[in-house]
Amino acid sequence: MLKVNHLYKSYETGDKSYDVLRDVCFEVKEGEFVAVMGPSGSGKTTLLNCISCFIPYNKGEITLRDVRLSSLDEKDIAKVRNEKLGFVFQDFMLLDGLTVLENVCVPKVIRREAYGQMEKKAKALMNMFGIWDIAGKYPPEISGGQKQRTAVARALMNDPLLILADEPTGNLDSRASEAVIGAFLEAQKTLNTTTFMVTHDSFSASWCDRVIIMRDGRVYTELINRGSRKIFLEELLNVLKVLNGGE
Amino acid sequence: MTLSGLWEKLRKRNKKDYGQFRFCVIFAAALISSYLMLIKSPLIENALPEGGDSGKMVFLILGIAAAGCVVFVWYAAHLFLRYKSREIGILLALGAERGMLRKALCGEMIKMTAWCAAEGILAGAAASFVIGKILETATRRYQASFFAFTLSGMVLSLLFGIVLVLLILVLTAKAMRRTNIMDVINEQRKQEPFRKNVTKGYFICGAALAAAGIFLGYGLNHIAVNAFGIFLGGWVNTFYLLAVIGLYQMMVYSVSCHQKGRNPQKYYNNLLYYGMMKFQGASVVRNMLVITLLFMGGLYALFYMPLMISGSVSIVYEDEYSYRFLNDAEELTKMELEEIAEETGTKLLNYREGEFIRVTGSGVERDADDSGRFIENYYADYAEYDCTSASQYEKMTGIRLDIPEGGYYLIQLPDQEETTWFKFDDMDQLYAAGEDIYLPMKYLGNTEYSSLVITPDNGLDHGSRFVVNDRDYERLKASLPREKLETQVLFNTGDGAGEISFAKKVFKEFVLRMSDDMNVKEYYNLLEEERRGEAKESVMKSAVADPENPLAESDWQYHPLLAPLREQQNVMGNAIRYLLFIYVAIICLAAAGIIGYTRSQSVGITNRQFFEDMKKLGADRAYRKQILKQQIGKIYVLPAALGTGLILGYSVLILYMNDGVIKPYEVTAAGILVALSALIGGVQYVLYKKSFRTVGRMLGL
Numbered sequence: 001m002l003k004v005n006h007l008y009k010s011y012e013t014g015d016k017s018y019d020v021l022r023d024v025c026f027e028v029k030e031g032e033f034v035a036v037m038g039p040s041g042s043g044k045t046t047l048l049n050c051i052s053c054f055i056p057y058n059k060g061e062i063t064l065r066d067v068r069l070s071s072l073d074e075k076d077i078a079k080v081r082n083e084k085l086g087f088v089f090q091d092f093m094l095l096d097g098l099t100v101l102e103n104v105c106v107p108k109v110i111r112r113e114a115y116g117q118m119e120k121k122a123k124a125l126m127n128m129f130g131i132w133d134i135a136g137k138y139p140p141e142i143s144g145g146q147k148q149r150t151a152v153a154r155a156l157m158n159d160p161l162l163i164l165a166d167e168p169t170g171n172l173d174s175r176a177s178e179a180v181i182g183a184f185l186e187a188q189k190t191l192n193t194t195t196f197m198v199t200h201d202s203f204s205a206s207w208c209d210r211v212i213i214m215r216d217g218r219v220y221t222e223l224i225n226r227g228s229r230k231i232f233l234e235e236l237l238n239v240l241k242v243l244n245g246g247e
Numbered sequence: 248m249t250l251s252g253l254w255e256k257l258r259k260r261n262k263k264d265y266g267q268f269r270f271c272v273i274f275a276a277a278l279i280s281s282y283l284m285l286i287k288s289p290l291i292e293n294a295l296p297e298g299g300d301s302g303k304m305v306f307l308i309l310g311i312a313a314a315g316c317v318v319f320v321w322y323a324a325h326l327f328l329r330y331k332s333r334e335i336g337i338l339l340a341l342g343a344e345r346g347m348l349r350k351a352l353c354g355e356m357i358k359m360t361a362w363c364a365a366e367g368i369l370a371g372a373a374a375s376f377v378i379g380k381i382l383e384t385a386t387r388r389y390q391a392s393f394f395a396f397t398l399s400g401m402v403l404s405l406l407f408g409i410v411l412v413l414l415i416l417v418l419t420a421k422a423m424r425r426t427n428i429m430d431v432i433n434e435q436r437k438q439e440p441f442r443k444n445v446t447k448g449y450f451i452c453g454a455a456l457a458a459a460g461i462f463l464g465y466g467l468n469h470i471a472v473n474a475f476g477i478f479l480g481g482w483v484n485t486f487y488l489l490a491v492i493g494l495y496q497m498m499v500y501s502v503s504c505h506q507k508g509r510n511p512q513k514y515y516n517n518l519l520y521y522g523m524m525k526f527q528g529a530s531v532v533r534n535m536l537v538i539t540l541l542f543m544g545g546l547y548a549l550f551y552m553p554l555m556i557s558g559s560v561s562i563v564y565e566d567e568y569s570y571r572f573l574n575d576a577e578e579l580t581k582m583e584l585e586e587i588a589e590e591t592g593t594k595l596l597n598y599r600e601g602e603f604i605r606v607t608g609s610g611v612e613r614d615a616d617d618s619g620r621f622i623e624n625y626y627a628d629y630a631e632y633d634c635t636s637a638s639q640y641e642k643m644t645g646i647r648l649d650i651p652e653g654g655y656y657l658i659q660l661p662d663q664e665e666t667t668w669f670k671f672d673d674m675d676q677l678y679a680a681g682e683d684i685y686l687p688m689k690y691l692g693n694t695e696y697s698s699l700v701i702t703p704d705n706g707l708d709h710g711s712r713f714v715v716n717d718r719d720y721e722r723l724k725a726s727l728p729r730e731k732l733e734t735q736v737l738f739n740t741g742d743g744a745g746e747i748s749f750a751k752k753v754f755k756e757f758v759l760r761m762s763d764d765m766n767v768k769e770y771y772n773l774l775e776e777e778r779r780g781e782a783k784e785s786v787m788k789s790a791v792a793d794p795e796n797p798l799a800e801s802d803w804q805y806h807p808l809l810a811p812l813r814e815q816q817n818v819m820g821n822a823i824r825y826l827l828f829i830y831v832a833i834i835c836l837a838a839a840g841i842i843g844y845t846r847s848q849s850v851g852i853t854n855r856q857f858f859e860d861m862k863k864l865g866a867d868r869a870y871r872k873q874i875l876k877q878q879i880g881k882i883y884v885l886p887a888a889l890g891t892g893l894i895l896g897y898s899v900l901i902l903y904m905n906d907g908v909i910k911p912y913e914v915t916a917a918g919i920l921v922a923l924s925a926l927i928g929g930v931q932y933v934l935y936k937k938s939f940r941t942v943g944r945m946l947g948l
């Protein structure tokens with residue numbers, strides 16, 4: 001459903017230009033749970049931002065269900081973002097002026113849904129992530145992990161087809177991490193949701209069907225989960241060891 | 248919950264950001280509308296006739312004031328939109344449609360700005376009422392107009408309000424049009440690094456430019472005229488721009504020059520500070536420059552008053568009433584004047600009449616041509632001058648002059664000096680019409696009698712009045728027609744409340760009874776027109792003031808000196824001028840303050856992460872405070888010091904240059920300037936402290 005073809009992206013700083021993504025190619029199938037791993041600075045967040053159409057890219061193509069994203073106009077992109085995609089940002093992007101509950105509701109507010117339904121759904125998600133008891137607090141008053149769970153709940157509000165998550169478990173203890181991964185798996189099972197997740201945590205990644213490993217702006221390798229989580233985790237750790245060891 | 252409800256909620260939570268923005272809009276609207284309502288009220292309109300210099304100045308100042316207000320509203324809006332942009336970015340990222348958000352945000356901004364503008368206009372109306380009433384009461388003795396609200400004042404205020412709303416609308420729409428969501432999200436920490444590596448040479452270049460700009464802008468004309476006889480013209484003022492560029496370069500240096508060089512310890516001590524500036528330097532410097540310029544504008548306006556008071560020499564008139572008229576006019580007789588005096592409860596004292604004649608004579612025209620060269624042209628028939636005889640002069644003034652045939656005295660104010668354009672001895676022959684010959688005349692000196700110097704150009708150029716030998720006078724007068732004979736009237740009135748109404752009646756009668764030849768403007772010179780071959784009925788004719796409104800400024804050649812009215816006019820004129828300059832000063836200084844204040848908050852927003860990191864790295868509170876102090880100080884201290892120093896220096900230079908010495912009253916004036924600067928400095932300090940505290944709280948210091 002998601003295809004990335006020969007994607008190039010560079011940042012201009014002053015008079016220098018840094019190539020951050022160089023010829024990235026991969027595909028994510030409908031209902032697949034894919035993780036992206038790689039050293040810090042290898043371009044994972046940049047890749048995610050390109051897929052979300054948050055930043056422009058230099059060359060290449062991204063298609064979502066055979067629709068070329070670059071061909072959509074703004075209005076359509078907004079609709080896609082709201083209805084088809086769920087986002088978890090690396091730095092959460094919560095609105096400081098709204099309570100946790102309200103923040104979770106925002107995607108549905110944008111969709112102009114009825115109030116009752118909104119709250120019911122929000123309550124279910126927030127209970128699942130254990131943040132219902134802080135529903136009335138404001139983001140500056142809660143912890144990093146709580147913020148992250150709020151962001152994940154928000155991403156799941158509209159039952160998205162594709163979840164784009166940047167380190168959704170980065171700030172969480174293992175129980176909370178499991179809840180987040182569990183939620184993604186649950187969505188995969190019941191709604192056939194596709195998840196595309198950046199993570200540094202091999203343990204979280206081992207739940208995935210496939211892991212794409214990036215290095216220096218390129219796809220370094222891909223690992224496929226063939227059924228056994230344990231074996232997959234070991235494979236992952238091995239590759240990462242090689243990668244971090246500098247090979 | 249709906250989107251607009253959400254919006255509402257966000258507004259309530261971010262009350263402070265809104266408060267600041269609203270304050271700026273209200274303040275701008277109040278300032279401009281109070282100004283407009285004042286100048287459009289009959290009180291001031293009657294004192295400032297159309298087309299007069301003061302009238303032009305009023306509108307010039309309005310322009311400056313409006314521009315100043317627009318600038319600070321712009322800044323406030325910018326900062327406010329920065330606060331908002333994060334919210335907008337997140338909503339966009341979550342799939343809100345841009346159009347929808349734009350509509351919501353624009354709608355909200357329009358509503359808010361319109362409300363604030365309305366509140367501002369109301370406050371402005373109240374302020375103008377209070378100021379107007381005070382002005383009215385203070386000048387009651389001199390004038391009969393009242394302060395009142397006028398339709399035009401209100402409509403113009405409303406228009407300004409609309410301009411503000413439109414400005415905000417444009418800024419909002421522009422902020423919304425940004426396509427890249429990440430940029431919008433990151434707007435709050437948008438940064439622009441300096442491109443250049445700034446070295447000492449850069450600083451020296453800036454200093455040189457600044458000095459050259461001031462030197463060229465201020466002195467070039469002076470030097471050119473004195474040394475080469477060339478007047479270069481007003482464009483020389485554009486050299487001041489060089490000074491502005493130089494100022495900019497020096498400021499850039501001050502915030503960004505940072506090399507290890509000879510003192511590595513210092514380098515590391517200031518490492519963090521310069522590190523921060525690296526990415527914010529450009530906008531910081533821009534702000535500093537704007538603040539400096541606003542400071543200079545505000546102080547200049549504030550200094551105007553003491554400078555003007557010390558600069559204006561008040562003329563002492565020997566006679567309170569003095570006017571002249573051509574003899575073909577049926578002007579007031581002594582008896583008629585006495586009647587008016589009786590009616591108005593005053594008394595005529597020391598009434599004298601004397602005779603002048605209008606005689607063609609030579610003169611020198613000085614001008615600068617298109618290329619700026621200074622040119623002098625001598626003309627045998629330069630102008631018609633007023634001449635009187637030594638005995639008539641003695642009868643009028645009691646001054647006895649010994650004048651041989653062929654000699655003349657020039658009637659002047661005390662201490663008058665020659666100028667670049669006019670010399671005392673420019674006239675050297677007069678035309679005797681009866682004999683059809685030119686009598687050579689020799690300048691003998693000035694005779695001082697202020698009440699007789701009521702002609703244009705302070706009794707120079709074609710307004711010169713001469714005293715000649717009695718025999719020469721008879722030869723010049725022979726066969727002159729009646730309309731070339733002039734009567735000069737001088738008198739005083741006794742004490743009494745009625746002198747103002749007496750003067751008004753005299754003025755009215757005097758205007759109504761004048762002859763056609765008297766109905767000309769100050770600058771009108773019949774012979775000059777003939778020389779240039781222009782039509783006789785020139786635009787310079789028909790100048791005359793409104794007989795009902797003696798207070799109005801006029802450029803009438805025969806404008807009478809009626810001391811009570813003149814005093815009244817001075818009082819009103821000065822009151823208005825002071826008022827206007829105080830407005831400009833307030834606006835400029837307020838704008839500087841607001842920009843400084845908003846800017847320091849930007850520093851807070853931009854560097855929140857930085858200070859957080861510093862804390863994590865173990866920097867103690869004092870150290871972090873120190874760094875913040877340096878940052879905020881940059882915005883407050885240097886611009887204020889530079890602006891004040893430059894304007895203070897410039898003003899003292901003016902005090903000195905106008906006559907080459909510093910007189911005691913000029914010392915007083917300079918003292919007042921220093922005191923005012925200190926006061927403004929104090930206000931600036933309070934603002935600085937407050938900014939420091941606010942931002943400190945924002946950063947948890």
Ligand SMILES: Nc1ncnc2c1ncn2[C@@H]1O[C@H](COP(=O)(O)OP(=O)(O)OP(=O)(O)O)[C@@H](O)[C@H]1O
Binds near residue numbers: 011012
């Ligand atoms: N706005 C920007 N301007 C210039 N360079 C940038 C910008 N954003 C990212 N980069 C550079 O692009 C490269 C990739 O950044 P990116 O954030 O995608 O890394 P990442 O893989 O997400 O790292 P991490 O695991 O630490 O989050 C980095 O070298 C970074 O320095």
Ligand SMILES: [Mg+2]
Binds near residue numbers: 045090
């Ligand atoms: Mg990242």
